Amino acid sequence: MTAQPPLPDMILEPLVRATLAEDLGTYGDITTRTVIPSGTRYLARIVAREAGVASGMQVAAIAFRLVDPALTLRVLVPDGASFDAGAVLAEVEGEAASILTAERVALNFAGRLSGIATLTAAHVAQAAGTRARITCTRKTTPGLRIVEKQAVLHGGGFNHRFSLSDAILIKDNHIAAAGGIRAVLKRVKAQASHMLRTEIEVDRLDQLAEVLDEGGADVVLLDNMDTATLREAVAMNAGRLVLEASGNMRLPRIAEVAATGVDYISVGALTHSARTLDLGLDF
Structure with a gap:
């Protein structure tokens, strides 16, 4: 697909903040705070279970960054690129608690938007x-x-x-x-x-x-x-x-x-x- 310039992060951040606030509720991620020892670090990967066209990688990156600016995220399949089942779309490294807290919002955006991009690509092909x-x-x-x-x-x-x-x-x-x-x-x-x-x-x-x-x-x-x-x-x-x-x-x-x-x-x-x-x- 033709590469599209990313939107400015400042336009997307309010949307991602609101979604994180919805997910964190009034007291934050109590599961993670309860069971994950402070200082535990991990490398996590966003993996595709099926083939498609990527979208929402920029938004997912913002979600991880807003939860913890110290997280390191590497996008391996950029928005607009096609991928096969099993592809690693991105890697995020840092505090395990921060990764787990941002996980659902990041995946919700990436899955939803990649679904739209994939369906659009099917129509464009026709x-x-x-x-x-x-x-x-x-x-x-x-x-x-x-x-x-x-x-x-x-x-x-x-x-x-x-x-x-x-x-x-x-x-x-x-x-x-x-x-x-x-x-x-x-x-x-x-x-x-x-x-x-x-x-x-x-x-x-x-x-x-x-x-x-x-x-x-x-x-x-x-x-x-x-x-x-x-x-x-x-x-x-x-x-x-x-x-x-x-x-x-x-x-x-x-x-x-x-x-x-x-x-x-x-x-x-x-x-x-x-x-x-x-x-x-x-x-």
Whole structure:
């Protein structure tokens, strides 16, 4: 996968701090404090129980560092890299008590995010050889959007908007409330900032024709169209606007949708249905 620059640690630290605080509760790790003698040192390894694409290594490193800055962590498989079952993804060395205290939070992040990256990579592979790019949606775990979207990048995908303030995305309910496609696009042309891109959702070809005739949009979201209709939409558009296929985009269907000539395929399942990858911490 294409290497992605890491996010600044200062952006991720509040998220990791909150997760550690949730896990430590009101009195900290009482098991570790009770049974592990002070000064006990170990080398532990994060090991993959199955193959996949790494994500969350940066976040896991922050978790260990926040618990104990004296821990030494070496990432052996960086975010965005593929690995086989049995691979050692990282090593952490230092106080055994500190490693055990940070273990679950670090593995929760690394497993969850590696699962997203791995699922994304599977979708990207299905679109290989076409112009179509695989993109995620805002169907993310509350509070985890920034790292889940980063995991999509690690898997070779692209990001849709991060929040409601990123762009204008006119959905079917907006169209209904605003009085129709032409009415809503007229408002966009009259009021929207020149710095904002505008996307509008259609689910029929006559609606696409209306968008193309009225103008005011940069991107058209083709919602829940069958493959034949998507091909017709691409032909009608003739390269004028960016086209995004969305809705019912299951993995077995990605190749045929990508072959229609659409520019993007948005897949909510990348984040809302990804399976957590099986990673373990071995002393």
